Amino acid sequence: MENLRFRHGMWLVNTLLNYKKLSREELNKLWMHNVDLSRGEELTRNQLNRAISSALDVLGVAIECDVKDRYRYYIAGDDSLKATEWMLSSYSVNQLMTEGSNVRERILLEEIPSGQFFLPTIIEAMSKGKAMELDYKKFSDSEPYTCFIEPYCVKLSQQRWYLLARKNRSSHLQLFALDRMLQLRILENVDFQIPDYFSSKDYFAHYFGVYAVISPVIETIRLKVDLFWRSYFRTLPLHASQQEVETHNDYSVFEYKLVITPDLINKFLEYGASIEVLAPKSLREKIRDITTQMASLYQ
Numbered sequence: 001m002e003n004l005r006f007r008h009g010m011w012l013v014n015t016l017l018n019y020k021k022l023s024r025e026e027l028n029k030l031w032m033h034n035v036d037l038s039r040g041e042e043l044t045r046n047q048l049n050r051a052i053s054s055a056l057d058v059l060g061v062a063i064e065c066d067v068k069d070r071y072r073y074y075i076a077g078d079d080s081l082k083a084t085e086w087m088l089s090s091y092s093v094n095q096l097m098t099e100g101s102n103v104r105e106r107i108l109l110e111e112i113p114s115g116q117f118f119l120p121t122i123i124e125a126m127s128k129g130k131a132m133e134l135d136y137k138k139f140s141d142s143e144p145y146t147c148f149i150e151p152y153c154v155k156l157s158q159q160r161w162y163l164l165a166r167k168n169r170s171s172h173l174q175l176f177a178l179d180r181m182l183q184l185r186i187l188e189n190v191d192f193q194i195p196d197y198f199s200s201k202d203y204f205a206h207y208f209g210v211y212a213v214i215s216p217v218i219e220t221i222r223l224k225v226d227l228f229w230r231s232y233f234r235t236l237p238l239h240a241s242q243q244e245v246e247t248h249n250d251y252s253v254f255e256y257k258l259v260i261t262p263d264l265i266n267k268f269l270e271y272g273a274s275i276e277v278l279a280p281k282s283l284r285e286k287i288r289d290i291t292t293q294m295a296s297l298y299q
Contacts, residue, residue, distance in 0.1 A: 209263025
């Protein structure tokens with residue numbers, strides 16, 4: 001039921017994003033076209049109200065009715081949509097694939113491990129402020145374990161969903177990969193509240209990927225990028241802190257303010273000889289050592 005409520009809320013937000021303002025009758029016509037959701041049944045007033053409630057409770061998107069404009073529904077402001085942008089775009093693609101079933105096999109998406117099955121449950125727990133009980137098994141462990149968690153936020157990275165949570169009331173936050181979750185249960189009788197000072201955006205602000213450390217040190221990283229790749233860096237920055245500080249005929253230098261983590265190092269290694277780490281010296285030496293070891297494998 002909660003998964004269906006989540007889907008209805010997503011559909012309503014996505015529809016109003018596309019059409020801006022719609023009456024209940026206009027919404028019903030679009031609803032009937034979506035047989036996967038409507039099952040051929042008209043959109044009732046109660047269903048619409050539940051979808052509006054879901055949009056606010058789960059997605060944080062407020063939908064209002066303009067009584068002066070033929071009782072048409074619209075999204076009140078767009079600041080709250082930033083947190084749901086990826087989910088909405090993914091939902092739109094899924095809807096297009098459903099409606100265009102004759103070309104489904106010609107739309108190729110990157111696969112995400114099955115852990116996304118737990119995503120609606122986690123979002124429900126976060127919206128309600130409820131703790132959860134998790135059965136989890138790391139790749140490195142031989143046996144699973146059960147723990148108590150308080151869900152703070154979810155993040156998609158490198159085709160995997162991760163949950164940032166407080167485990168067993170620890171003082172530190174921990175990441176859990178959804179594809180390593182075995183069972184997840186909402187503890188309806190256990191409430192929790194995220195501290196006022198916590199911001200998921202600020203928490204990951206100086207990281208690439210999801211790998212985080214307890215005592216982060218923010219470094220100024222300078223990256224030399226060749227002529228071919230610099231256009232890709234310009235159109236899709238590696239990180240929000242990216243700045244192009246030097247521009248030459250055959251290369252550019254980009255600067256970042258980031259914490260050095262394995263995720264960041266692996267990303268740099270993906271580009272091979274097309275990029276060069278100029279600073280800091282410690283990162284340059286780390287990349288040199290790794291590439292030297294790699295080269296020795298092929299001698």
